[in-house]
Amino acid sequence: GAVVSQHPSWVICKSGTSVKIECRSLDFQATTMFWYRQFPKQSLMLMATSNEGSKATYEQGVEKDKFLINHASLTLSTLTVTSAHPEDSSFYICSASVGLARGNEQFFGPGTRLTVL
Amino acid sequence: AQSVTQPDIHITVSEGASLELRCNYSYGATPYLFWYVQSPGQGLQLLLKYFSGDTLVQGIKGFEAEFKRSQSSFNLRKPSVHWSDAAEYFCAVVAGGYGQNFVFGPGTRLSVLP
Numbered sequence: 001g002a003v004v005s006q007h008p009s010w011v012i013c014k015s016g017t018s019v020k021i022e023c024r025s026l027d028f029q030a031t032t033m034f035w036y037r038q039f040p041k042q043s044l045m046l047m048a049t050s051n052e053g054s055k056a057t058y059e060q061g062v063e064k065d066k067f068l069i070n071h072a073s074l075t076l077s078t079l080t081v082t083s084a085h086p087e088d089s090s091f092y093i094c095s096a097s098v099g100l101a102r103g104n105e106q107f108f109g110p111g112t113r114l115t116v117l
Numbered sequence: 118a119q120s121v122t123q124p125d126i127h128i129t130v131s132e133g134a135s136l137e138l139r140c141n142y143s144y145g146a147t148p149y150l151f152w153y154v155q156s157p158g159q160g161l162q163l164l165l166k167y168f169s170g171d172t173l174v175q176g177i178k179g180f181e182a183e184f185k186r187s188q189s190s191f192n193l194r195k196p197s198v199h200w201s202d203a204a205e206y207f208c209a210v211v212a213g214g215y216g217q218n219f220v221f222g223p224g225t226r227l228s229v230l231p
Contacts, residue, residue, distance in 0.1 A: 004160065034219075043207060043221040044161075093160060106219065108153075108160035 003027055004096050006109035013084055014117055021079045021112045023094030029074035030096030034106060035067070038091040050077055084116045119144040121210050121222035129228040130198050138193040138225050140182075140208030149211040150191040151219075152182055156204045164206075167191065178202070203229045 003026040013019050023033060032051050036044040048064075050056035050071035058064045066088075068080040077096075081088055091113050095106040120143045130136055142148055149168050153161040165176025172184040182193045191208060208222040 006160075009158075043223045044219075045221075046219060095161075105163055105166070108162070110158065110160040 002107045004094065004107045004109040006094055006112050008112060009110060010113045012115045012117060015085050016083055018080055018082045019084055019114060021092055023077045023079070023096070023109055025075045025096040028098065030098060031074065032097045033071055033077040034095045035069060035079050036093045036095070038093060044093060081114065084114070086116045089114055089116045119148065119210055119220050121208050121220055123208055123222040123225045125225045127226045127228065129230060131230045132200050133197050136195045136198045136227070138206050138227070140191045140193065140222060141189050142191065142210045143189065144210060150184060151209040152176065152180070152193050153207045153209060154204045155207065161207065164193070198229055200229045200231065203227055
């Protein structure tokens with residue numbers, strides 16, 4: 001159980017276009033979803049936390065107008081990279097959790113590799 | 118602010134040998150500590166976690182970790198490594214207060230020789 005999927009797994013786009021990444025919890029209802037960014041050979045950096053039905057909370061330094069996060073249902077969150085540029089190329093990973101309690105486990109998706117040409 | 122360090126960027130061990138991956142954290146109170154494993158092209162899988170109680174924690178796939186407050190460490194160990202253990206390993210800490218502000222270490226890449 002506790003499976004999280006992401007779609008697409010890999011996307012290439014032209015500079016200036018927008019890309020949407022979906023994160024789904026397949027067998028549980030995720031009240032909270034997280035979006036991370038991982039550069040090659042580096043660790044995961046939390047971008048934002050989203051709770052179903054409310055606005056996402058962005059980490060310092062993350063442009064909320066560039067990285068649009070929507071968490072419209074308990075099983076789906078989307079990350080839209082608007083007007084993507086080559087520096088946005090990265091591995092984006094989502095995770096899902098039931099609630100925000102400190103000890104709640106986060107279940108991670110397989111990641112989406114974005115390449116902006 | 119809390120931080121996590123993993124001193125070893127890359128470790129190579131022979132199959133069947135023992136393994137220890139180091140993790141040090143910086144946080145004033147008792148943190149919640151986690152070890153995750155990431156295989157190529159895949160998401161993170163939780164190996165084990167420590168919140169309180171027994172400082173030696175058992176996880177999946179034969180892994181264990183020991184919390185040592187005096188050393189601010191949470192090292193991951195396995196007595197006999199299998200080729201399928203080759204992956205990237207991340208130590209993470211969740212600091213105090215409400216919420217799940219995960220801070221991940223830089224990761225240690227494990228290679229296993231046949």
